[in-house]
Structure formats: structure tokens, C-alpha cells
Amino acid sequence: MKEDQRPLQQRNKSPTSKLFTRGAAYVVLVLLSYTLGYLSHTSPPQQQQLQPPSPVFQLADSPSQLDNFRVTAPCANSPLPPHLVFPTILDRVFNGSSPYSNFPPPYLSSFLKQKRIKGWGSYGAVFQHLIKRVKPQVIIEVGTFLGASALHMVNVTRELRLQTQILCLDDFRGWPGFRDRFKDIKMINGDVLLFQQFMQNVIYFNATGSVLPVPFSTASGLEKLCEWGITADLIEIDAGHDFISAWGDINRAYRILRPGGVIFGHDYFTMADNRGVRRAVNLFAQMNNLKIQTDGQHWVLDTSLAKHN
Numbered sequence: 284m285k286e287d288q289r290p291l292q293q294r295n296k297s298p299t300s301k302l303f304t305r306g307a308a309y310v311v312l313v314l315l316s317y318t319l320g321y322l323s324h325t326s327p328p329q330q331q332q333l334q335p336p337s338p339v340f341q342l343a344d345s346p347s348q349l350d351n352f353r354v355t356a357p358c359a360n361s362p363l364p365p366h367l368v369f370p371t372i373l374d375r376v377f378n379g380s381s382p383y384s385n386f387p388p389p390y391l392s393s394f395l396k397q398k399r400i401k402g403w404g405s406y407g408a409v410f411q412h413l414i415k416r417v418k419p420q421v422i423i424e425v426g427t428f429l430g431a432s433a434l435h436m437v438n439v440t441r442e443l444r445l446q447t448q449i450l451c452l453d454d455f456r457g458w459p460g461f462r463d464r465f466k467d468i469k470m471i472n473g474d475v476l477l478f479q480q481f482m483q484n485v486i487y488f489n490a491t492g493s494v495l496p497v498p499f500s501t502a503s504g505l506e507k508l509c510e511w512g513i514t515a516d517l518i519e520i521d522a523g524h525d526f527i528s529a530w531g532d533i534n535r536a537y538r539i540l541r542p543g544g545v546i547f548g549h550d551y552f553t554m555a556d557n558r559g560v561r562r563a564v565n566l567f568a569q570m571n572n573l574k575i576q577t578d579g580q581h582w583v584l585d586t587s588l589a590k591h592n
């Protein structure tokens with residue numbers, strides 16, 4: 284005992300083992316800097332798509348990892364028939380009475396415009412193309428703002444004489460600072476009147492029979508729709524445009540898409556978007572073996588088409 288008072292781990296070390304440890308540390312260091320360099324290196328997007336799936340992708344694709352992207356709330360066992368969709372929303376979200384009745388209340392009317400519409404790419408031909416193709420009974424719009432695209436879809440369904448019901452999922456808060464560009468949307472005690480102006484727009488266009496808002500976050504709203512058995516033939520994604528938002532919205536929305544339905548969304552081609560929307564769409568399509576089509580600025584995933592590329 285006397286000759287060696289060092290802790291147990293250090294006792295049996297010969298000079299060679301010390302040398303080995305130092306050598307190993309050096310190798311680890313070299314490997315580490317190589318790995319870090321490799322990871323921080325960003326390859327051009329086109330190249331990424333042509334390469335075989337990266338290790339990260341393989342991880343995500345294994346069933347156990349995929350569960351991490353899945354949400355826990357169980358969905359209804361069977362979908363509600365389309366004619367029960369609006370009654371269910373009225374009952375579950377609005378306690379049985381239409382949000383449009385007696386709207387606007389007197390204290391609000393002076394703050395609202397008769398109509399105030401502004402959207403982005405909201406009149407693109409993609410809406411007509413897809414509504415013609417799918418003839419949807421139920422459309423869910425994820426991201427509505429003042430209702431430009433939703434009301435345009437109403438116009439298209441009317442022209443085609445379809446009885447389409449449209450649910451508009453939006454928290455109707457816009458985004459921090461949006462009033463810099465929409466000063467005329469009034470604010471009362473910090474509460475911006477986006478929801479109320481949207482409602483007013485729907486009333487102005489006589490669309491209260493075919494458009495219902497679901498005024499919650501896209502995450503909690505899509506979860507609940509699934510739980511209530513609400514599904515759609517056509518789903519438009521146009522809420523948060525960062526990767527995490529788009530990824531969450533697309534994954535959650537896909538769960539409530541009817542088999543053979545179409546999911547599509549705006550801003551496939553914006554500048555940042557190999558990091559944002561486009562990255563989410565590409566990854567989702569790859570993981571689910573779906574073919575991406577584009578139509579104007581929009582991406583389209585038609586689940587009735589087999590993948591050909």
C-alpha cells in the first residue's frame with residue numbers, strides 16, 4: 284500500500300499507457316475538429332437533394348425517432364361526415380352559437396372597416412386548379428389573416444357550384460409588429476382587432492355560411508381537430524414560415540388530410556427558404572415518399588399521385 288497511494292484508476296499506469304492516453308487524446312481532438320468542421324460546412328441545397336439520405340435523415344426516418352415528431356393526442360377513430368364539421372366547431376369552439384350572430388357589437392363597429400382585405404399570393408391560380416381537381420367538401424386553411432385567400436376560395440367554390448365548408452385556423456394575432464404595415468387595424472387595450480376585421484370581411488362577402496374561424500394556435504387547433512375527427516380534402520398551409528413552424532403545421536395537418544387529399548402551401552420560393560418552408564416541405568415529402576409539385580409560389584403534395592421522380 285505504501286508504494287502506491289494514488290487513487291485506484293491511476294495506479295496501474297505505466298509510462299507507455301500515459302503515452303497512449305496522450306496519443307489517444309490527440310486523435311480524439313483531431314477527429315473532433317474534423318467532425319465540427321464537417322458539421323458546420325453547409326453544402327449547396329441542390330447537392331443535398333442529390334446525395335443519398337444523410338445520417339440525420341436516417342435517424343429521423345427510423346420509427347422510434349419519428350415518434351418524437353408525432354404528437355401524443357389520440358385522433359378520433361373515424362372521421363366525421365362533412366355535414367357535421369361546422370356543427371361540431373360551433374359546439375366545441377363557440378358554445379353552440381354562431382360567432383357571426385349580432386356582429387359587430389355596437390362598441391366595435393366604429394373601429395372596423397366595412398371590408399379590409401390584404402393577402403399575399405392569395406388569388407393565385409393554384410386555388411382554382413386544386414379546388415377544381417379535388418372538389419373538396421371541407422377545406423382547412425392554416426393561416427388566414429384578414430381572409431383574402433379564404434374568401435377567394437369561397438369565390439372559386441361558388442363558381443364551381445360546390446358546397447364547400449372552409450375552416451380558418453389562425454390565432455388572429457398576426458405577428459409582433461405587423462401593425463407597422465397595418466396601422467388601420469385598430470388596437471383596444473393591447474388587443475388587436477384582426478379577428479374582428481376578419482369576421483367583418485366574411486360578413487361583407489356573404490360567406491358566413493361557408494367560412495368558420497378556429498381562433499387558436501395552429502398547433503393546439505390542429506391537435507383538437509384531429510381529436511374531434513375533423514378531416515379535410517384540401518389543406519392550405521400559410522402560417523409561420525420558419526422551419527419549425529412549417530414542419531409542425533405540415534406534420535399535424537397531414538394527420539387530418541383525407542386519404543387521397545391534397546395539402547399545399549405558400550412561399551416555397553422565398554429567399555430564406557432552404558431553411559424555412561421549402562426545407563420543411565422537402566423533408567416531409569422525402570420521408571413520406573410524396574412528389575412535390577409547384578404552382579406559382581405554392582408547393583403542392585397530392586397524395587393521390589404515385590411518386591414518379
Ligand SMILES: C[S@@+](CC[C@H](N)C(=O)[O-])C[C@H]1O[C@@H](n2cnc3c(N)ncnc32)[C@H](O)[C@@H]1O
Nearest residue numbers: 402405426428431432453454457500501522523
Ligand atoms: C401570411 S398570413 C396568412 C395569409 C392568408 N393565407 C392570405 O393569403 O390571405 C399568416 C397568418 O398566420 C398566422 N399565424 C402564424 N403563426 C401562427 C400560429 N402558430 N398559430 C396560429 N396562427 C398563426 C398569423 O396570425 C397570420 O394571420
Ligand SMILES: *[C@@H]1O[C@H](CO)[C@@H](O)[C@H](O)[C@H]1NC(C)=O
Nearest residue numbers: 373374375376377378379380
Ligand atoms: C354556454 O351556453 C349555455 C347556453 O346555451 C350557457 O348556459 C353557458 O353558460 C355557456 N357556457 C359558457 C362557458 O359560456
Ligand SMILES: *[C@@H]1O[C@H](CO)[C@@H](O)[C@H](O)[C@H]1NC(C)=O
Nearest residue numbers: 400406430431434435438488
Ligand atoms: C369574389 O368575386 C367577386 C365577383 O367577381 C369580386 O367582386 C370579389 O372581390 C371577390 N372576392 C374576393 C375576396 O376575392
Ligand SMILES: *[C@@H]1O[C@H](CO)[C@@H](O)[C@H](O)[C@H]1NC(C)=O
Nearest residue numbers: 398484485486487488489490
Ligand atoms: C351580399 O348579399 C346581399 C343581399 O343579398 C347583396 O346585396 C350583396 O351585394 C352581397 N354582397 C356581396 C359582396 O356579394
